[in-house]
Amino acid sequence: MIAECLSIGANNHLQIGGVDTVELAKQYGTPLYVMDEDQIRKNCRIYKDAVDKYYDGNGLILYASKAFSCMQIYRIMAQEGLGIDVVSGGELYTALKAKFPMEKAYFHGNNKTNDEIELAVKHGVGRIVVDNVFELGRLDAISAKYQKKTKILFRIKPGIDAHTHSFIQTGQIDSKFGVALETGEAMDIIAQAAKLENVEVVGVHCHIGSQIFDLAPFELAAKVMTNFMADVKDKLGLSLSELNLGGGYGIKYLDSHNPVEYDAYIRSVSEVVKDTANSRGISVPKIIMEPGRSIVGPAGITLYTVGAVKEIPNVRTYVSVDGGMTDNPRYILYQSEYSALLANRAGDKPVKPVTIAGKCCESGDLLAEGVMMPEVKAGDTLAVLATGAYNYSMASNYNRIPRPPVVMVSGGKSKVAVKRETYDDLIRNDV
Ligand SMILES: *Cc1c(COP(=O)(O)O)cnc(C)c1O
Numbered sequence: 001m002i003a004e005c006l007s008i009g010a011n012n013h014l015q016i017g018g019v020d021t022v023e024l025a026k027q028y029g030t031p032l033y034v035m036d037e038d039q040i041r042k043n044c045r046i047y048k049d050a051v052d053k054y055y056d057g058n059g060l061i062l063y064a065s066k067a068f069s070c071m072q073i074y075r076i077m078a079q080e081g082l083g084i085d086v087v088s089g090g091e092l093y094t095a096l097k098a099k100f101p102m103e104k105a106y107f108h109g110n111n112k113t114n115d116e117i118e119l120a121v122k123h124g125v126g127r128i129v130v131d132n133v134f135e136l137g138r139l140d141a142i143s144a145k146y147q148k149k150t151k152i153l154f155r156i157k158p159g160i161d162a163h164t165h166s167f168i169q170t171g172q173i174d175s176k177f178g179v180a181l182e183t184g185e186a187m188d189i190i191a192q193a194a195k196l197e198n199v200e201v202v203g204v205h206c207h208i209g210s211q212i213f214d215l216a217p218f219e220l221a222a223k224v225m226t227n228f229m230a231d232v233k234d235k236l237g238l239s240l241s242e243l244n245l246g247g248g249y250g251i252k253y254l255d256s257h258n259p260v261e262y263d264a265y266i267r268s269v270s271e272v273v274k275d276t277a278n279s280r281g282i283s284v285p286k287i288i289m290e291p292g293r294s295i296v297g298p299a300g301i302t303l304y305t306v307g308a309v310k311e312i313p314n315v316r317t318y319v320s321v322d323g324g325m326t327d328n329p330r331y332i333l334y335q336s337e338y339s340a341l342l343a344n345r346a347g348d349k350p351v352k353p354v355t356i357a358g359k360c361c362e363s364g365d366l367l368a369e370g371v372m373m374p375e376v377k378a379g380d381t382l383a384v385l386a387t388g389a390y391n392y393s394m395a396s397n398y399n400r401i402p403r404p405p406v407v408m409v410s411g412g413k414s415k416v417a418v419k420r421e422t423y424d425d426l427i428r429n430d431v
Contacts, residue, residue, distance in 0.1 A: 002252050002339050002385045003298040005036040014301075014343040014383050017409040021303055021343040024414060025381045028407050030305045031323030033392050035068075035417070037076065037410040039299035040388075043262065044080040047291060050263035054270040055287055062106055064247045064292030065091050067389040070406065072417040073296070074098035083126070085247075085290045089116040096123055106244070106288075108155070108205075110177050111135075117142050121150060129153045129205050129244070131178055133189055136199070143198035152193065153203040153244055154179060156186050158224045162209035162217035162248065178206070181228060191236055203242025203285065204229060211293065213250040213259055215268045221245060222272040230280035244288035245269060251297045253386050254337055262294060293389040300388020302327060302404070303343060306380040307359075316369075317354045319376045324358010325365040326401045328384065328391045332364045340371050343381040348374035356382065360399050392418070400426050 001007065007015045014021045017036035024034055044061070051059040062083040065073065074095045077084055083104035086092045095105060103126040109116070110131045117135070120128060121142050130136050130152045143150040155178035179185040186204075193201045208221050222245060229240045250259045266289060277284045304321035311317045330336035340356055342348065350372035358365040367384055376382070395403045402421035407414050 002255070003039070005039040005299055006301070006385065008346045012345055012347045014341065014346040016301055018412050019409045019414055021301070021383060022381050024407060024409075025303045025305070025343065027414070028405060028416070029420065030303050030381070031321070031327050031404040032303045033300060033327070033387065033404055033406040033418075034303060034414075035296065035300040035388050035406060035408050037299075037408040040073075040076060040296055041080055043291075043295045043299065044077070044082055046262045047266065047289065047295075048081065050266035051287070051289075053263070054267045055274075058284065059266075059287040059289070060104070062104075062244075062288060062290045063295055064290045065095070066393060067292030068296040068300070068391075068393050069094055070392075070418050071098035072406075072408065074100040083288075085292075086125075089113070089119050092116070092119055092123075092125065102126065106153075106290075110155075114138060114142065121146050121148055124148075127151050127153055127202070127242075129155050130189075130193070130199075131155045133192070136189065136193055136196070140196045140198045148198065150199050151202045152199050153205045153242060154186065154189060154193075154201070156181055156204050156206045156225065156228065158206045158208065158221050158228075160206075160208045160217055160221050160224065162212045162214075181224070186228065187232065187235060190232055190238065194236060194238055201238065201240065203240045203244060203288075204232075205244035205246065205288075207246025207290070208248060210248045211250045212248045213257070215260055215264060218245065218265055218269050219272045222269045223276050226273050226276035226282075226285070227280065229285060230277070230282045233282050239283070241283075241285055242288060243273060243285040244290065247290040247292050247294075249291050249294040251294050251386060251389075254339055259294075262291070265289070295389075297389035298386050300386070300391065302384045302387045302391060304382045304384070306376055306378055306382050309376055309378060317352065317376075318357045319354045319373070319382070320357045320359060321367070321382055322359060323401075323404065324360045324367060325362065325396075326358070326360060326398050327395050327404050328367055328387060329394050329396065330390060331366050331368065332362065333394075338368045338387070339385045340368050340373070341383055341385070342374060342376065343383040345374055345380070346383075350374055356384070360401070397421075397426060402426060
C-alpha cells in the first residue's frame with residue numbers, strides 16, 4: 001500500500017486507520033475526504049523527535065498549513081507542540097479561531113495586504129517572514145501603530161531550484177518570492193531593516209521547492225544560508241539566531257516513488273548547519289523546518305462513487321466519479337499522478353487501465369489516467385490515495401459543486417472535521 005495507514009480488511013474493503021472505507025462512504029456520503037488523525041500525529045512526532053535527536057531540541061517544526069487548513073488541524077498542531085506557517089489572513093483567522101498559540105505562528109506571503117499585516121501584528125503572530133522592501137516599510141509603520149517591535153525573518157532566494165527531478169544551482173532570480181542573495185539585494189534589505197525602530201531582524205528563510213526526493217538540495221541550501229548568516233555578521237555586525245529552511249519533502253503518490261525517511265532531512269541538514277556555523281565562527285542558529293505535504297498528504301484519501309463507465313474501443317475507458325477537479329484540482333493544474341483502487345473490492349486483481357474522470361464541464365477534469373483496475377461498475381466506491389495535502393485546501397465550487405466534508409479517523413472511530421457544504425452554503429453570499 002502507498003501509505004502506512006491503509007490496509008485491506010477481511011471483507012476485501014479498503015481500510016484507513018483500521019476503519020472500513022465503504023462504511024464511511026455509506027455513513028457520510030461521497031465524495032468524501034478521510035484523514036487518519038493518528039497518522040498525522042505520528043508524522044508530527046517523527047519531525048519533532050528528529051530535532052531533539054539531531055539538533056539538541058534547538059529547533060521548531062512548523063506545519064505548513066496551506067497543505068490542509070481547518071480549525072481541527074490547528075488544534076492538532078497545538079496539541080502536538082508544532083508551530084504553524086500561514087500565508088493569508090484567512091489561514092491566520094482560522095488558526096486564531098482554533099485558539100492556536102499565535103507566538104508559534106509564522107506569517108509568509110509575497111504580497112501581504114495592510115489588513116493582513118495588521119491582523120498579524122495585532123494578534124501577536126510570532127514571526128513575520130518579510131518578502132520585499134514594500135512590505136518592510138508598511139510592517140514597520142503598522143508595528144509602530146500597535147507599539148510593537150515585530151520579529152522578522154527575510155525570505156531569501158538562495159539560488160537553488162529543486163522543483164525539477166535533479167536540482168540545479170543557478171541564479172534563480174526569476175521568482176516572485178523573496179530577495180536574491182547573489183545580487184546583494186538580501187544584504188541590502190537586512191541593512192535597511194536593522195535601522196528600523198519597530199522591527200527586529202532575527203533570521204532568514206528559504207523554501208526551495210516541493211515534492212523533493214533528495215537530501216542534497218536541502219544540504220546545499222543549509223550551507224548557503226548558514227554562510228549568508230555569517231556574511232551578515234561580518235558585514236553588518238548583526239547576529240541572526242534563526243534559520244528557517246522551509247518545507248518540500250516528497251511523499252509517495254505512486255508505487256514507484258521513493259521518498260527519503262522524514263527524519264533524514266533533519267539529520268543531514270543539522271550536520272551541515274552545525275559544521276558551517278562552527279567553521280565560520282557564528283553561534284549555531286535555531287533551525288526551523290516547514291513540512292506541509294509530508295505531514296498530511298499520506299494520511300488522506302478521497303472516496304467517490306462510480307457513475308457512468310464509458311468504454312471507447314481501442315481508445316480508453318472513462319470511469320466517471322461524483323467529484324473531480326473541484327475536490328482535487330492537482331491533475332488539471334499540473335498533471336499530478338495519483339494511485340487509486342476500488343475500496344469495495346480492494347484486493348481484486350487489476351485487469352485493465354482506466355481513466356478516472358470528474359463530473360465537471362471540462363475535458364481536462366480528470367483525476368488519474370492509466371490506472372490499473374478490476375472491472376469497474378456503477379456504484380463501486382473508488383478511493384484516490386494520498387490526497388491529504390493540497391486537495392481540500394485547493395478545492396473550489398466550480399459548476400456550483402458543494403465541497404465534500406472532511407472526516408477524521410482516530411483509534412478506530414470517525415468524526416467530522418469539516419461539514420459537507422450544502423446548496424444553501426453556495427448561495428449564502430449571493431444578493
Ligand atoms: C508550500 C510551502 C511549504 C510547505 O511545502 P510542502 O511541499 O508542503 O512541504 C513550506 N514553506 C513555504 C514558505 C511554502 O511556501
